[in-house]
Amino acid sequence: MAEYVAKLIIIGSGPAGYSAGIYAARAGLDPIIISGFEVGGQLTMTASVENFPGLTQSVSGLELMERMHQQALNFGVKIINDRITEVDLCTSPFVLSTENGNCCKTQTLIIATGASAKWLNIETEKRYIGRGISTCATCDGFFYKNKPVAIVGGGNSAAIEALYLTNFASKVYMIHRRDELRADSILQQRLKKNPKIEIVWNSIIEEFFGREDISGIKIKNVLTDERKLIDVSGVFLAIGHKPNTELFKKYLDLDADGYIITRPKSTMTNIEGVFAAGDVQDNAFRQAVIAVGSGAMAAIEAQRYLASKET
Numbered sequence: 564m565a566e567y568v569a570k571l572i573i574i575g576s577g578p579a580g581y582s583a584g585i586y587a588a589r590a591g592l593d594p595i596i597i598s599g600f601e602v603g604g605q606l607t608m609t610a611s612v613e614n615f616p617g618l619t620q621s622v623s624g625l626e627l628m629e630r631m632h633q634q635a636l637n638f639g640v641k642i643i644n645d646r647i648t649e650v651d652l653c654t655s656p657f658v659l660s661t662e663n664g665n666c667c668k669t670q671t672l673i674i675a676t677g678a679s680a681k682w683l684n685i686e687t688e689k690r691y692i693g694r695g696i697s698t699c700a701t702c703d704g705f706f707y708k709n710k711p712v713a714i715v716g717g718g719n720s721a722a723i724e725a726l727y728l729t730n731f732a733s734k735v736y737m738i739h740r741r742d743e744l745r746a747d748s749i750l751q752q753r754l755k756k757n758p759k760i761e762i763v764w765n766s767i768i769e770e771f772f773g774r775e776d777i778s779g780i781k782i783k784n785v786l787t788d789e790r791k792l793i794d795v796s797g798v799f800l801a802i803g804h805k806p807n808t809e810l811f812k813k814y815l816d817l818d819a820d821g822y823i824i825t826r827p828k829s830t831m832t833n834i835e836g837v838f839a840a841g842d843v844q845d846n847a848f849r850q851a852v853i854a855v856g857s858g859a860m861a862a863i864e865a866q867r868y869l870a871s872k873e874t
């Protein structure tokens with residue numbers, strides 16, 4: 564069992580965590596990143612990233628995150644492959660315990676634990692993640708020019724993403740398990756008016772199929788049990804996200820969906836010295852480029868906070 568003592572600990576090794584680490588290391592804070600067991604974060608699930616500025620050709624999410632990891636190491640960030648299981652944010656320094664039995668004490672903390680997309684959890688799903696199944700239409704819609712796709716969900720996010728997908732796809736099947744949508748009525752009107760969108764009511768996906776990439780889905784009507792095959796090249800899941808904030812809910816102000824509330828134009832939380840960056844505090848955009856920006860903000864704010872304590 565080890566004890567780590569730091570000026571700054573960052574929880575999470577996604578784009579927000581690495582960006583915070585790089586900025587903090589260059590500011591002389593000798594930060595430690597506790598990576599979690601999903602090293603590199605959610606972006607590692609995608610086969611191709613094109614919208615990250617500076618990329619002149621698409622790279623896999625894994626490669627992009629490996630580069631960020633290496634960049635963090637180059638600046639001396641200490642990266643520990645472990646998971647935080649308990650926090651005490653009432654003490655100074657803050658105390659964190661890890662799954663491997665280690666203890667961390669830190670003057671400031673950046674929480675960059677992300678928000679996990681909800682999955683359907685059906686047998687064939689895992690095989691096609693990054694091979695036709697995506698949880699991010701903004702990120703991956705562009706890859707489906709003139710191809711038929713499906714989107715699963717019935718809330719505002721699903722409606723907005725379905726409409727967005729019509730900019731590229733030849734056809735968008737909106738698969739919804741009920742006979743009415745939860746989306747706002749204005750969005751419902753837009754969906755119904757859009758000739759590319761077909762809402763498939765009372766239906767769930769039972770199976771994905773395709774050789775390497777998805778070429779179709781089997782859907783089941785939950786009222787009639789009738790099964791139908793639909794040819795699609797992509798399936799977007801828009802059934803919600805779960806911010807990874809369970810550990811912090813005792814201490815930090817969260818919004819109704821469980822995201823950490825930060826001050827406007829800031830990554831500060833309701834506890835001095837605790838900052839939140841990336842998807843864990845972003846219920847609106849959930850994009851790597853934005854996570855990277857807020858990671859940098861958090862590191863700068865941590866550095867200023869520590870400097871203010873020294874004077």
Ligand SMILES: Cc1cc2nc3c(=O)[nH]c(=O)nc-3n(C[C@H](O)[C@H](O)[C@H](O)COP(=O)(O)OP(=O)(O)OC[C@H]3O[C@@H](n4cnc5c(N)ncnc54)[C@H](O)[C@@H]3O)c2cc1C
Pocket residue numbers: 574575576577578579580597598599600601602603604605606608609611612613614615645646647648675676677678679680693697698699702703807810840841842843849850851852853854
């Ligand atoms: C399929 C897919 C494709 C995408 N494509 C794009 C794209 O093309 N462009 C784009 O800009 N965005 C894309 N995104 C969105 C992007 O991946 C996210 O916005 C971004 O990863 C959020 O970064 P983050 O650092 O906030 O969190 P995450 O990337 O979710 O990282 C969270 C980190 O926290 C760690 N963690 C969680 N709990 C703990 C704990 N208890 N202890 C220690 N560590 C913990 C995890 O191990 C992980 O390392 C895509 C997302 C998906 C799912």
